[in-house]
Amino acid sequence: MTAPPALWALRAEWTKLRTLPSTGWLALLTVAGTVGVAFAVTGSLDFAHCGPPCTLDLTKLTLAGVRLAQVGIVVLAVLAVTAEYSTRTIQPTLMAVPRRFPVVLGKLGALAVLGTTTGALLVAGSLAAGRAMLPGNGFTAAHGFPALSLADDLTRRAAVGTVLYTGLVTLLGAGLGLLLRDTAGALTAALALLYGSPVVAMFVTDPTWQHRIHRFAPMDAGLTIQATRDLAAEHIGPWAGLGVLSLYAAAAVVAGLLVFQRRDAG
């Protein structure tokens, strides 16, 4: 017993997460969903029907699938936390590691690792899809569209940002799960938070308020980092947008931790 309890808890939580049957499927669904959308989008674009001038943001379009497929990783994160309550595994867990902080840190750490790994896979897959499909549709260097490459600063920022985005929404889901302890409640809250705001923004007719919603809604702000063109038209800076999302995730996690510390494991 030389390892510090936090690391030990991380390993235990990783084992639990790994052996939960839904984990693999949901992570796979997230990656496959994003890459599938990337294939569909890049396959349907056509340089001949664009512009002139053609101002498509190919990086953003290639990575757009994460908007939809993030559902998988959010469900995974919520379930990883709330399933312990519904199956009462939480009681033996807390008996094995009576100090609660390491337990929950281990769980969040394991989820963060899983989330960013999933993010890295889906970014790699989407970019590969873009590289495979786009040149065939006329998006070649001769037309001003060099192949998507991580050597390009903006594309690299979008790729790294999307990986971080996936990790952050995972933590957001886990935080809400800790806070509400209930699958239905946490999942509804997470989905409403992510998908509700773009819909509300459509209704609001005041441009100032539309701008504010796009700035401070977790999904819209967080995915600003995918933009590689026409950055002035975005509502918030790329890293500032990811910062907004981290604030949401941090708030959910901190509130979840506080509640977890104080509450009985029911």
Add this chain to the structure above:
Amino acid sequence: MTARESFPRLLLAEWTKLRSVRRWVVTLLAAAALTVGLSYLAASSSRTNINEHAAFVSGPHGDPVADDFYFVHQPVTGDTTLTVRVASLEPEPFGRDVDPELDRMTRLDDPSPFARPAAGIMLKDGTRPGSSYASLMLTAGQGVHLQWDFDADSRGSASSGARWLRLVRSGATITGYESADGTAWRKVGTATPKNLPSTVEVGFYVSSPAAVYTSRGGGSSSVGERPTSARAAFDNVRLSSEGTWHGETIGRGDRLGEKGGVRAGGRVTEAGGGYTVVGTGTVGPRPPDDDMVEIALVGVIAGLMALIAIGVLSATSEYRRGMIRTTFAATPRRGRVLAAKAIVLGATSFLVGLVGAVGSFALAVPALRERGFTTPAFPRPSLTDPPVLRALLLTAAFLAGVAVVGLAIGVLLRHTAAAITITVLLVLGPLIVGMILPGTSPRWLMYTTLAGGMATQRAKPPTVTLAEPWALIGPWAGIGAVAAWVALTLGLAWWQLRRRDA
């Protein structure tokens, strides 16, 4: 026990289950509160300056109207008869094109009888834009029409060539007649304008509505207009009294003319007893596309999320706790249990939705009126207007329908997280995809998915000029799509319940 006795008892049992879970009752109340709260917040953060553009004038009924045309007229007191022959009506060629942006957009083909170039005769309560009138006209491509007060229309013959027109005023009623040869007359209809003083302006006129161009997609929409003008020849002008004709542009015709490079305003020239009149503008209703009722009901999306959770949980929680075995032991006919659950959940959700919708309307409409949503562009919507009442009731039905779909998917999947995610995505997924898809392509998506139910919130007719995809379809089509989903998922759930173990 006969079946007739047991079904109400089953309903009561399901209702007891629903109301005795405190968390659900709180969620139901929260659904209504969230709806009202979000609606009020969104209304407080909305603003419009539409009335500052002066494109809107109030008609005799207070509705926003357009009243722009070229009028050759004289005052007449008391009963009168005016007869003319419209010899020709043709469009004037476009002037210099100043807005090439429009060529990249789609020209909107408005089928309304008020949206055609027209040449005809009119009786009008003075020359103030928006005042009462009755007019009998030959339109380009839609035959002869008798119209009055910007919303009433009765159709005459489908004639497109030269036509004789006659308006007869007798007290408060105006009768329109048409003829091919000036001898055999046929009645078109009777008009009863709201305000008809003893002295009215009588004469002949030409109008030609602007061509409207739209594009939507990528989360936004834009609308552009290009003015048009039409030229008509009138002869055989016969008025029952003596006077001199005076040509005048009514409304903002002059400004319309300058904008698009069309020769400014309208004009009249007389030659050999005939008149050639050039006019531009629209005489008819001009409702803005933005729908105040829809904007007041934004919060429904929040209430919807909570109701989906309740719907799914009312099915899956029974499986999780093994309660379903007790339920089916008590009532072995599983279809009846499902029906009872659906009825109880649907009715409860409908009531919650109705409270949320009416509360949103009551709070958000005054907030919107303080923020530019006022006359003339936006008359005050009232709870008793049929379109408003329809929007509120259908919105509640939409919420109830989605909750029942949640229940059915919960029965099918027996897994809370999966069922909630799928139901939420069935509503929000098509909305987000539809926002991005260009043109009218999201229409099929709205006709076939739960997202189409959002159309129930609109009190105005469908339009392609807004960014929100559900504005493309009508409210009845939207609720139809929801009803189809309810039937489909409940049918599948019923079939699964019968063949599967509890």
